Amino acid sequence: MIDILIGHRGEPESWPENSLAGYREVLQAGARYIETDVQITADGVPVLCHDPSLLKITGHDLPVTKTTSIDVLALPAGYPERFGERYKDYRIATLAEFASLLARWPDAHAFVEIKHASVVAFGAGKVIDIMLEALADVLSQCTLISFEFEPLQHVRDRTLMPIGWVVPHWSDDSRRMAGSLAPEFLFINKKRLPPPPAPLWDGPWCWVVYTVNEADAIAPLLARGFQLIETNVIRSLLPGRAGHD
Numbered sequence: 001m002i003d004i005l006i007g008h009r010g011e012p013e014s015w016p017e018n019s020l021a022g023y024r025e026v027l028q029a030g031a032r033y034i035e036t037d038v039q040i041t042a043d044g045v046p047v048l049c050h051d052p053s054l055l056k057i058t059g060h061d062l063p064v065t066k067t068t069s070i071d072v073l074a075l076p077a078g079y080p081e082r083f084g085e086r087y088k089d090y091r092i093a094t095l096a097e098f099a100s101l102l103a104r105w106p107d108a109h110a111f112v113e114i115k116h117a118s119v120v121a122f123g124a125g126k127v128i129d130i131m132l133e134a135l136a137d138v139l140s141q142c143t144l145i146s147f148e149f150e151p152l153q154h155v156r157d158r159t160l161m162p163i164g165w166v167v168p169h170w171s172d173d174s175r176r177m178a179g180s181l182a183p184e185f186l187f188i189n190k191k192r193l194p195p196p197p198a199p200l201w202d203g204p205w206c207w208v209v210y211t212v213n214e215a216d217a218i219a220p221l222l223a224r225g226f227q228l229i230e231t232n233v234i235r236s237l238l239p240g241r242a243g244h245d
Helices: 020-028 069-074 095-103 116-122 124-134 136-141 149-158 172-181 215-224
Strands: 005-008 033-040 046-048 109-114 142-146 163-166 185-189 206-210 228-231
Touching: 005 020, 005 206, 020 033, 020 095, 033 095, 033 116, 033 124, 046 069, 046 095, 046 124, 095 109, 095 124, 095 136, 109 124, 109 136, 116 124, 124 136, 124 149, 136 142, 142 149, 142 185, 149 163, 149 172, 163 172, 215 228
Parallel strands: 005 033, 005 228, 033 109, 109 142, 142 163, 163 185, 185 206, 206 228
Antiparallel strands: 033 046
16 A cells, blocks of 8 residues: 555645645654645745645735745744644745755655646746755655646657656547656546546556545556556554554
């Protein structure tokens, strides 16, 4: 089981999503794979944030791409709507800080998602430049993923890194696009899957499904052809961890 589970945004059921503390805890628990999201601040600093706005994590409705890193990193980022004051001292992490943490677990692998808002604000080429620089010391431990085709093509053209495309919808057009890009990984939301017995697309990729939080849902997905399972509750699904906080 340890080799098929991905900690989606760390473990957002227990810590603010994309927080260093969450990643540290799941890695210490034995997670082999983790996933994070990256937005770029107005002054070009990559930070761990899923949404275009800081509202959910900080309570302040500020677009990341129009806010300087000094202002972004100064805001309490404890996801107050979910956790109240419990994590009030947390701050949004930079991608460089994430890379330093990942380097402490050399057998771990991170899927790092390039977000749409940052590609629109800065262009695919610049976003990739920024991310590759921040991840320079751990590139061998990373796969860049995205819904966006253009940044993944930049990665493919410039590096030997694996890439992952997040399939936006199940369709013939998406299947053709996957075939033209030939990524090492295809990610898909379980809600976008056609009902069985519809087969997964054949190709050179590893199939990844998200977000799966129930232990009894895993075996049918593996039987269907998925090789990796992304979850919000990875510690409870790791071997020997059932019932742990």
